[in-house]
Structure formats: structure tokens, C-alpha cells
Amino acid sequence: MSLPAFAELLERLVFTPGRNAKLALLRGWFQAQPDPDRGIGLAALTEELKFSAAKPAMVRELVAGRVDQVLLALSHDYVGDFAETVALIWPVREGVNAPPPTLAEVVEALETTPKAELPALIAGWLDTLDATGRFALIKLVTGGLRVGVSARLARVALAEWSGQPVADIEEIWHGIAPPYLPIFRWLEGQAERPDPLDTPVFRPLMLAHPLEDSDIAALEPAAWRAEWKWDGIRVQLVSGPGGRRLWSRGGEDVSGAFPEITAAMDFHGVLDGELLVVRDGVVAPFADLQQRLNRKTVGAKLQKDHPAGVRLYDLLFDGTEDLRALPFDERRLRLEAFVAREQPRRMDLSVQIAFASMPQLAEVRAGARAASIEGLMLKRGDSPYVAGRVKGLWWKWKRDPLSVDAVLMYAQRGHGKRSSFYSDYTFGLWRPDGQGGEELVPIGKAYSGYTDEELAWLDKWIRAHTTARFGPVREVEKELVLEVVFDAAQLSGRHKSGVALRFPRIERIRRDKPASEADRLDNLMSTIAAPPPAA
Amino acid sequence: MAIGAPHPETWLKVTPAGLYCEPGGFYVDPVRAVERAVISHGHADHARPGHGAVLGTAATLAIMAARMGAGRIGVPQALRYGEVLEIGGVRLWLAPAGHVLGSAQVCLEWRGSRAVVSGDYKRQRDPSCAPFLVTPCDVFVTEATFALPVFRHPSPEGEVAKLLRSVALFPERTHVVGCYALGKCQRLIMLLREAGWDRPIYLHGAQQKLCTLYEELGVKLGLLPGATVANKSEMVGGIVLAPPSAVQDRWARRLSDPVVVAASGWMRVRQRAKMGGVELPLVISDHADWDDLNRTIDEVGAPEVWVTHGRDDALVHAMAQRGIRGRALHLVGLGEEDEAEPAPDDAAVPA
Known part of the structure; x- marks a missing residue:
């Protein structure tokens, strides 16, 4: 299928407010589109595939060559968005009967076409498309596709469409590049689930439910372990022969922003922890960490003034051994042994807080004044490490409810x-x-x-x-x-x-x-x- | 224009009540009650109540009577398309405008000079009314509702196909299409029928009267039950037509998980569509788009064009480049019904 089908999907997603309806649209896309276009479209929607070959200025020049300046200005003034103005005003050329390009053709041509030939190429494509298609193409080639489809939502749609658990999809997601052909083959039952092998993939994190006052009485202290809930960002550290990655809790690769952490990951395994700015063993407020976020690279001065560290919560893999099915208490022992053995730099263990009763723990919680502490985490001693937010296994007990x-x-x-x-x-x-x-x-x-x-x-x-x-x-x-x-x-x-x-x-x-x-x-x-x- | 013939501006004048033909002693689409009115079509901004005598096509007069009551339209006089009448030395006839059922261009000729007041018109195919007829003239009076080159209406058949694809994709939801009750509603029904949709099409109460009238005037629309609470489960997976104001309102909540659809030329611009909370915008308009406005102006061959309402700036600019004299009349009171431009509305933002 060609670009117009993608353009229609894009338009529907933009106008659709409901999550369920968005999921239905995505399922319809996976169902109806052939490879590799469906995977390319998916990657474009989630911005895993982004182009910057064409600058908005090039589009501006293209349209200026075809449209009266006064009419263009009046139209731009009316429409507001320039890309949309161009898409709408682009004059139809009589006699054009070339078919619109496929997504795969667009992607390939953008990669192989010399820069000087890009304007003619793009103008030629615009001539074959209607307004919806032109809008999609302009947004696509200038890298400005914004449709509010998160990678997570897309994976949920894949799960619903195929019947495979979303966690199984997420585990291999980062090991397979667009257009995800092995993933689609697996989801359609034509092949085994692809093995990411040594690729440092992201495993979905285990999350906690907020603890309500009404839940507290039911907690049997002996069954629960308490730790501070540190106010940083949750990360997963993956290191092995296939490479090193620092993943955010949403599965975003943040390795580039924290080179000192990846440099310290001289081990083979998968850890769960809290990324913090730590100075002389003292955790700095979140604002300090914020200075380090959203950077592709990071300078020496920033690394020196805002040194990053990781407080370790859990061990998911020791070497290639998957520990996630083990109870928390056993994983904790393995984590302690792992840290003692590897002694990773810039990392330390999250301390367990001893308590005999819930009122006693409530006092500990109320007494914590450090800005870097958000509250407490309660983890059941026998809880396996499971993806997502399973009720009754982990609780977060935040300090400030307001x-x-x-x-x-x-x-x-x-x-x-x-x-x-x-x-x-x-x-x-x-x-x-x-x-x-x-x-x-x-x-x-x-x-x-x-x-x-x-x-x-x-x-x-x-x-x-x-x-x-x-x-x-x-x-x-x-x-x-x-x-x-x-x-x-x-x-x-x-x-x-x-x-x-x-x-x-x-x-x-x-x-x-x-x-x-x-x-x-x-x-x-x-x-x-x-x-x-x-x- | 014959040599020595009077320029239309000497006998067709812009007054506060609207365009006035002096030698004929009548107004065209006056915005206030007058003694004698010629009405181009039944939309409320062109057809107002309280005139002494009204002249129009039989369909337009019937639409007016149905909407405002037979007693309020004035003494009616029906004219067939092409039938010529002479009033005070002015030759008058009506030509199809392709806008809605009964819509007409008012053609006027006095002492060898001819003006055509087109009312609202379109050139796209519309199975629910007669197609626009090009009438060469000395002054062409045009609307300019969509007179910006960003407004190019795609084929209505393609837009209806989009609607049917959505109905297939969301079989558990009810598609409710906001469309104006006179013209757009019946055109949509016919387009759906042509596309093979032979299931009932449910109507909001406000759409029913004119659909019944269209049927009486010979336009076959198929089964059109009311969109009542009793029909809720029946309407799942179906199509409901309602006035644009109702689809956003409490009224639409009676439907099952409605997909809000709007059919209007304004839907061409995304922000306009988003502003109205529309989930599926369909660009279907009963007005000429930019290309058709310009094509029509060229085809009638008038050296001078008067623009009644809408985006006159862009149109006058484009005509000047082709040597056509454009004149903006700034008539007030027009363009307020059917595809009235939605106003930006801060109240749309929940506080």
C-alpha cells in the first residue's frame, strides 16, 4: 500500500481522542498493510524512524515557485500551520498520472538521493498526492510527525492484534530494527519469537501501586520489606557481551546522557535501580538530576558538577541467568552477592529499613525530611519480578499526598x-x-x-x-x-x-x-x- | 454588453436591505422584509420572512413555506428554470445554481446589459439538485465563502467512502454526521445510497421535515427512521444525521459511543476540524471551492465581478491578475447559515 493509506491513518489518529479508538486504528493498520510499509509506518508514528533530509525552508521554496505570493500569504495567515498550508495550496498538475509512492520508496529514496536532487524528488511526490497525503509527506520528510502515539501504545496495539502478551513484545522490541519483519512474522504465527540474543534489550519494569491508608491495616509486617523511595528516575541497566544500555522506565535509551554510568557497567547482567545525582554519598534534589536529562551527549563539567550514580533495587539477570521468577528475598541475596563480587563503581545498594509494625514504619516515613526521598517502597518478600503494576506485590507509600x-x-x-x-x-x-x-x-x-x-x-x-x-x-x-x-x-x-x-x-x-x-x-x-x- | 447599454451598477444597487433592481422595483435575497423579493434559494440567510411578494422556483417557495410557515413568506410566485418574466422593462429568469434543491441564479437584463446574481452555488455533482448552468453576463455577482486557494474540495464520493470505511472499522460505534438540514443532509443521503448503503439512515428530528419535503418534490431518499432513544441498539454500527449543533451536544450522548463526523468545506483545515471536536472530518461542501469559483468566473466571461460575502480579498486579487475587475460588496447578513464559518471559541477550552 502506498503513502495515502498512511496519510489517512495519520489523519484519523490526530483527530481521535480516545485510546481505544486509537488502538483500533493501529490494529487495522497492522492487519491491512503489507510489509515493509506497516513496520515503516509504525516506526514513523512512534518516531523511531525520523528524517531530517528536507528542511522546512526547502518546502517553502518549493511552494513559492508554484503559488502566487499574495495568495500564499493570505492562506498561511488563515490556516496557521505552514506545512498544512503547503499541503492544501499545492496546485494539481494536469497530466500527472504516476502512482503515489509507497512508504518504503520514500524511505529508500530519502537515504540514497543526493541533496541537490531532493527538492525535485519531493515536488514530484507532492504532485502525485492529495492534500492529506501531501500533509503526511511534508511532516514525514521534515521530521515533524506528531500524532500522540507512544511506542508503548503501539506495542499494546500489536499485542491486541496478535494475541501475544505485550511484555513478550516489549522484551524483544529493542533488539529488532524497523521495519520489524521478524516481529511481524512471529506475531502472525509464521515464525518463532525472534531471539534478541546478546542485544541489550529493555525488559518491562515492575511497578508499584500507591498505598492507601485503608490498605495499611491489612499488611502483615513480617511479609514485607521496606526501602526508601528515592526521588530520581527509575532505570534499567543492561550490560553484557552485546553491549551496554541504560533504559528509562518507559524503555527509552538514556545511555548517551550518562556516560559515566555506562562506563561503570563492567558486569554481565540486568539491574533495576534509581538514577540520582550523588555528591559525597549524599543524594541531591531532583532538580540537579534534571540538568542531566534529555541530552544526547554531556560535557565534562556537567559530569563533574552533577555526578550521577545508581541506587540498586533489584537484580533481573545475573549473567545470562534469568532471576525474575525468584522471590524478592532471594533476588535480594543475589543482588547483595552481585554487588559484593562486582563492586560496580557509582552504584550502591538500596538500604532495607527494619520495622516491626506498620505504625513504626509510618513514623519512619513521617520522619524522613530529605527532599531526595519521596517516601517508602513496600515489597512483598515472596514477590517475583513481573512486568507492570500487579496489585498486592509492591506498594509505594509517598510522603506528601498533596x-x-x-x-x-x-x-x-x-x-x-x-x-x-x-x-x-x-x-x-x-x-x-x-x-x-x-x-x-x-x-x-x-x-x-x-x-x-x-x-x-x-x-x-x-x-x-x-x-x-x-x-x-x-x-x-x-x-x-x-x-x-x-x-x-x-x-x-x-x-x-x-x-x-x-x-x-x-x-x-x-x-x-x-x-x-x-x-x-x-x-x-x-x-x-x-x-x-x-x- | 451592447454599445451604449447602461452599466449594471446604474440599475442594480447595493442598499442596506440588499441588492435592489431599480427599474424592476424588486430586491434579490433581501436581508430585511421588503415589498417585492426574488429569492435565490431556501437557506435562511437568503430567504427571510415577511416580504410582500416573493418570486422563486417552486421548490424554493415550498422550502420557505415548510420552514417558516406558508403565511409568513409573502405572496408567492413560482418560476420554472429558464422561464422569462418581464418586470418594469427588466427581463428576469432563473438558472440552476447547483447549491440545493430549487436553488437558482437570478439573471437580469435591462436595456442590453446583463447581470447574473448567482446566490450560493457549486459545480460539483449533486444528485439532489439540478446542476449549475453557465450564463454569460456583463456583471457576475458571486459569493466567496471558500475563496482561498487552500479550499479545494475533494470528490464527495471519496469522502463518503471514507465514512463507510470508518463504519466498517468501528462496527460497535454509531457514526453521527453533523450536516446542515437543508441540502447537505439530502445530498449526503443520496451519496450514501449511491455508494451502496441501503440500510436505514437515522435522522435527528430537525432533519426530518426537509427530507420529507424533498421526497414530496420527487427526490427519493430511502428509509429514514428517527434517531430516537428507542432505536439506540439498532443504530449501533449505523449512520445518524444531525444538525452540526447537536452532534457536540447532550443529544449525541444517547448514541452508542458516537464517532463525531462533520461534513463541511471547513473541514479541509485541520485546526477548524479539531476545534469542533470532530473525530472524522469530511470535506463535503455545497459551495464552490477556489478552483470552481475561478473557473466559473472565467466561463461566464464577465469583465466585472461583484463579490457579495466571504473572502473577497483573495478572489479580487486573483481576478485582477486576469484583467477582471473585482468589486467587494460587503453585503451584511449573508453567509450566516448553512456553511457559516465556525468562530474561534475560547469557551471550547474547559477551565
């Missing part, structure tokens, strides 16, 4: 000295959409709490991720998580969400956290129904 991780939904320009910045933010939490899926509902607006640097970063992010404009308001892709702190939450009949926040402010930008893992409205509501004791 904060939520919300998703940025809309932004508005501020006033006064901030009038050129998008500084007022509307954010939302997840709730069931009534059809078995999830939707975001706005819970409040904040316009303070961030630093000037964060404001500048947010402003830039918002401009680059705008999906719609309503006068002074921009709607953005629902991708950015903001940690919002507030003084109180109250029930409110005036708000769509049913809740109003007292003095919400932006505590922090959670670039590490996927939007799907932001808090749920239910969690916030439960704090209102049963107010937590004052901290």
Missing part, C-alpha cells in the same frame, strides 16, 4: 513581563471515559512555581507541540507530565472534574514520566474523601 502528577493540556500566554511566554497551564488527570478507556479531565490551572529556565523550556515545548489554537490558548499534545503541588483539594460542582485545587503551582516538570502514568482523578478524589493527616 501533589499530583498531571498532564499538560492547554497553555495560555501570561501578562506583563511574561506576555510573550506561555506561562498559564491547564493540566488534567486521567479518568475512565465510560467506554473502557481513559480520558484526561482538566483539574486546574497554575501559573507559578517554575523557575525562569523551566518557563523558557515549557514555552518552547508548548510551541513545538501545539495541536490546536483557540485565540490566546494553545492545546498541546497530551505528553508532558507536570508535578503540581497544592494546599488543598476541594469538591466543586463548578468544575468538570468535580474537584478544585487550592493554590496549585508547578513543582517540577516530569520529563521522565510518560503521560499515561500521570495520576488518576480517582486518586485525587480519594484524598478528599479521606483527608490525609497533616504532614
Whole structure:
């Protein structure tokens, strides 16, 4: 199939708000499209495949050569987005009867065509496409495809389509490159599951449920192990003959940003831990770590001033031996032995906290004042290491309940000295959409709490991720998580969400956290129904 | 224009009530109640109540009577397409405009000078009404609703195919299409029928009256049950047509997991479609797109074109490059119904 089919998928995804409907569209794509186009399309949607061959300026020149300048300006003014203006205004050339290109043709040609010949190539493609196809092509070749399909969502769609567990797909995902032919062959039952062999692939992390007050009484202290919940970013360290990778909890490769960690991974195994900035054994606040995030490379000075370390929580593989089915207590012993044997630099063990009763542990939790501690983790001694969030195995017991991780939904320009910045933010939490899926509902607006640097970063992010404009308001892709702190939450009949926040402010930008893992409205509501004791 | 013939601007004048033909003593599509009105078509911004006498096609008069009550339209006089009438020395006839059933261009000739007031029109095929007829003239009066080169309507058959693909992809959901009750609704039904959709098409109450009228006027539309609560389960996997205002409203919640579809020329621009919360935008318009506006202007061969409403700036610029004199009339009160441009709305942002 050709580019127009991909363009139609893209358009439907952009206009589809519901997660379930997005999944249905993706399943339909996998079902209907031939290889390699379906894999290429998938990689393009999740931005694992990105092009920068053509610059927007080239597209600008192409259209300027074909369209009256006044009409182009009037049209651009009306439409807003330049790529869309070009897609719509591109004049049809009589007599063009070449078929539109396939995705595979586009990808191959972009890689092999000399730069000087690119404009003619792209113009020729544009001539074969309709407006929807032209829009997709322009976004594709300039690397600006933004459709709000996360790699995770795509893998869930693959799982639903094929009937294979999503964890099985995730485990091999990073070992196979686009267009993922061996994966599709396996999912269609034509071949065994591909073996990533020594490739340092990502294994889905085990996650914890938030502990509610009502759950505490049921916990039998002897069955549980407690550790501090450190305020860094969860990482998986994979090292072996096939290479070394540092994966974020969402399966993003962050190795490049932390070369001192990968350099210290002189072992063979897979570890789970918390990435932190540690100075002289003291964990620095999250803001320090933030300086290190989202960098492709990192300079010597930054490494020296913001030295990274990993606090180790778990051992998934010792050499090639898979420990994940073992109980936590046994894995812990293996982890301790591993650390004693390998003595990896820049890494230490997460300390286990002894406690005899839950009230005693609650006191320990209340007594922790360090900003680098978020609260406690409770892990059942007999819990295997399982992908995802299985209830009853691990709990997170956060210290400060008056904060939520919300998703940025809309932004508005501020006033006064901030009038050129998008500084007022509307954010939302997840709730069931009534059809078995999830939707975001706005819970409040904040316009303070961030630093000037964060404001500048947010402003830039918002401009680059705008999906719609309503006068002074921009709607953005629902991708950015903001940690919002507030003084109180109250029930409110005036708000769509049913809740109003007292003095919400932006505590922090959670670039590490996927939007799907932001808090749920239910969690916030439960704090209102049963107010937590004052901290 | 014959040598010595009066320029149309000397006998066809822009007044606050609308275009006025002085020697004939009548208005064309007046925006307020007048003694004598010629009506191009039944949309409410062109056909208003309270005139003394109204002249139009039989279908337009029937549509007006159905919408506002027979007693409010004035004394009706029906004219067939092409039938010539002489009023105060002015020769008047109606030519099909291809916009909606009964829609007409008002052709006027006085002392050898001819003006054609086209009303709203389109050139795309529409099985629910007669096709546009090119009438050469000295002054062509045109609308400019979609007069920007970004507006190029794709084939409506292709858009309907898109809708049917979506219906097949989401068999457990109900597709509710926002479409204007007069014209668009019936055109969509006929396009769906042509595409092989012979199942019932469910109608919001506001769509029913005009569909019944179309049937009475000989346009066959097939089975059109009401989209009532009683039909909820029956409508799963089906298609419902409703006014654009209803699809976003509480009304649509009675449907099963609705896919909000909109059929309008504005859907060509993404942000416009997203703003309305549309999940499946279909570019189907009853107005001429940029290419058809320009093609029509060239085909009627008028050296001068008056633009009643819409994007006159781009159209006047494009005509000037071809040596055609463009004049923006800035008529108020037009372009407010059927495909009225959606206004950017801050209220769309939940607080």
C-alpha cells in the first residue's frame, strides 16, 4: 500500500481522542498493510524512524515557485500551520498520472538521493498526492510527525492484534530494527519469537501501586520489606557481551546522557535501580538530576558538577541467568552477592529499613525530611519480578499526598513581563471515559512555581507541540507530565472534574514520566474523601 | 454588453436591505422584509420572512413555506428554470445554481446589459439538485465563502467512502454526521445510497421535515427512521444525521459511543476540524471551492465581478491578475447559515 493509506491513518489518529479508538486504528493498520510499509509506518508514528533530509525552508521554496505570493500569504495567515498550508495550496498538475509512492520508496529514496536532487524528488511526490497525503509527506520528510502515539501504545496495539502478551513484545522490541519483519512474522504465527540474543534489550519494569491508608491495616509486617523511595528516575541497566544500555522506565535509551554510568557497567547482567545525582554519598534534589536529562551527549563539567550514580533495587539477570521468577528475598541475596563480587563503581545498594509494625514504619516515613526521598517502597518478600503494576506485590507509600502528577493540556500566554511566554497551564488527570478507556479531565490551572529556565523550556515545548489554537490558548499534545503541588483539594460542582485545587503551582516538570502514568482523578478524589493527616 | 447599454451598477444597487433592481422595483435575497423579493434559494440567510411578494422556483417557495410557515413568506410566485418574466422593462429568469434543491441564479437584463446574481452555488455533482448552468453576463455577482486557494474540495464520493470505511472499522460505534438540514443532509443521503448503503439512515428530528419535503418534490431518499432513544441498539454500527449543533451536544450522548463526523468545506483545515471536536472530518461542501469559483468566473466571461460575502480579498486579487475587475460588496447578513464559518471559541477550552 502506498503513502495515502498512511496519510489517512495519520489523519484519523490526530483527530481521535480516545485510546481505544486509537488502538483500533493501529490494529487495522497492522492487519491491512503489507510489509515493509506497516513496520515503516509504525516506526514513523512512534518516531523511531525520523528524517531530517528536507528542511522546512526547502518546502517553502518549493511552494513559492508554484503559488502566487499574495495568495500564499493570505492562506498561511488563515490556516496557521505552514506545512498544512503547503499541503492544501499545492496546485494539481494536469497530466500527472504516476502512482503515489509507497512508504518504503520514500524511505529508500530519502537515504540514497543526493541533496541537490531532493527538492525535485519531493515536488514530484507532492504532485502525485492529495492534500492529506501531501500533509503526511511534508511532516514525514521534515521530521515533524506528531500524532500522540507512544511506542508503548503501539506495542499494546500489536499485542491486541496478535494475541501475544505485550511484555513478550516489549522484551524483544529493542533488539529488532524497523521495519520489524521478524516481529511481524512471529506475531502472525509464521515464525518463532525472534531471539534478541546478546542485544541489550529493555525488559518491562515492575511497578508499584500507591498505598492507601485503608490498605495499611491489612499488611502483615513480617511479609514485607521496606526501602526508601528515592526521588530520581527509575532505570534499567543492561550490560553484557552485546553491549551496554541504560533504559528509562518507559524503555527509552538514556545511555548517551550518562556516560559515566555506562562506563561503570563492567558486569554481565540486568539491574533495576534509581538514577540520582550523588555528591559525597549524599543524594541531591531532583532538580540537579534534571540538568542531566534529555541530552544526547554531556560535557565534562556537567559530569563533574552533577555526578550521577545508581541506587540498586533489584537484580533481573545475573549473567545470562534469568532471576525474575525468584522471590524478592532471594533476588535480594543475589543482588547483595552481585554487588559484593562486582563492586560496580557509582552504584550502591538500596538500604532495607527494619520495622516491626506498620505504625513504626509510618513514623519512619513521617520522619524522613530529605527532599531526595519521596517516601517508602513496600515489597512483598515472596514477590517475583513481573512486568507492570500487579496489585498486592509492591506498594509505594509517598510522603506528601498533596501533589499530583498531571498532564499538560492547554497553555495560555501570561501578562506583563511574561506576555510573550506561555506561562498559564491547564493540566488534567486521567479518568475512565465510560467506554473502557481513559480520558484526561482538566483539574486546574497554575501559573507559578517554575523557575525562569523551566518557563523558557515549557514555552518552547508548548510551541513545538501545539495541536490546536483557540485565540490566546494553545492545546498541546497530551505528553508532558507536570508535578503540581497544592494546599488543598476541594469538591466543586463548578468544575468538570468535580474537584478544585487550592493554590496549585508547578513543582517540577516530569520529563521522565510518560503521560499515561500521570495520576488518576480517582486518586485525587480519594484524598478528599479521606483527608490525609497533616504532614 | 451592447454599445451604449447602461452599466449594471446604474440599475442594480447595493442598499442596506440588499441588492435592489431599480427599474424592476424588486430586491434579490433581501436581508430585511421588503415589498417585492426574488429569492435565490431556501437557506435562511437568503430567504427571510415577511416580504410582500416573493418570486422563486417552486421548490424554493415550498422550502420557505415548510420552514417558516406558508403565511409568513409573502405572496408567492413560482418560476420554472429558464422561464422569462418581464418586470418594469427588466427581463428576469432563473438558472440552476447547483447549491440545493430549487436553488437558482437570478439573471437580469435591462436595456442590453446583463447581470447574473448567482446566490450560493457549486459545480460539483449533486444528485439532489439540478446542476449549475453557465450564463454569460456583463456583471457576475458571486459569493466567496471558500475563496482561498487552500479550499479545494475533494470528490464527495471519496469522502463518503471514507465514512463507510470508518463504519466498517468501528462496527460497535454509531457514526453521527453533523450536516446542515437543508441540502447537505439530502445530498449526503443520496451519496450514501449511491455508494451502496441501503440500510436505514437515522435522522435527528430537525432533519426530518426537509427530507420529507424533498421526497414530496420527487427526490427519493430511502428509509429514514428517527434517531430516537428507542432505536439506540439498532443504530449501533449505523449512520445518524444531525444538525452540526447537536452532534457536540447532550443529544449525541444517547448514541452508542458516537464517532463525531462533520461534513463541511471547513473541514479541509485541520485546526477548524479539531476545534469542533470532530473525530472524522469530511470535506463535503455545497459551495464552490477556489478552483470552481475561478473557473466559473472565467466561463461566464464577465469583465466585472461583484463579490457579495466571504473572502473577497483573495478572489479580487486573483481576478485582477486576469484583467477582471473585482468589486467587494460587503453585503451584511449573508453567509450566516448553512456553511457559516465556525468562530474561534475560547469557551471550547474547559477551565
